[in-house]
Amino acid sequence: MTQLAHDRYCDEIAHQVGLLRDVLTSGADLSVTVPTCPEWSLEQLVRHTGGALRWVELMVRTRAQEELPEDRVPLGEGPEDAGALDAWLAETGEMLVAALREAGPDARVWSWAGVPTAGFWARRMTHELTIHRADATLAAGQPYSVDADVAADAVDEWLQIVEFVMRTRPHDEATQLRGPGRSIHLHATDGTSEGWEWMIELTEDVIVWRRGHEKATVALRGPLTAVMLAFYRRLPLDSPELEVLGERELLEFWLQRATFG
Incomplete structure (x- = not known):
């Protein structure tokens, strides 16, 4: 699938960081547990996300040709309040976007998914932010929205990651998805003309997988953002905006095992 332009990813990273900062400065309780990541508080979620951005910024800026230890990246110091965390996150976003823009999409940088470029990291961090901002808004009880092109690209990237894991990590849970005669169809009901449908065949x-409308063993239907969030396990399948047609057990089986960590 055609990805978004490098500058679009850079713009979106800056935009998503701004929206995540809005959650921080809205008066949300930073100690609240994140429902979709129950091992974290809202503050821990933000620090995890910012730490990932800083780790990638260091790799891109230094053109790292091998994985850098995550402890090379300081996670920020100072009072653990919303204001301090907001300032740290703002600086983090500015650093990463500047490094990615300076590098350009084709600069050689280590990655874990067989695409050793800065462009890989621009896309990966766009969706790291897109999904973890959803986690943050759920924790804070706030509404969530995302641009359609970003949501659709997030689904594409997730499928590419799972495909990569199945090919390269033979002992990963994702390999349990193998088997003939089963398929999953994702159908965004608010944008068929834009190609927001996916066919996933398990072999x-x-x-x-490919974009398009085809009959499958099971189908997940709903607005594009809801389909994306459900596919990333951020929205329950029984949510009122979603509809599951066919063998629900296969979709649940996928969601339990489609992982890269």
């Missing part, structure tokens, strides 16, 4: 070796 003996890998998954095969």
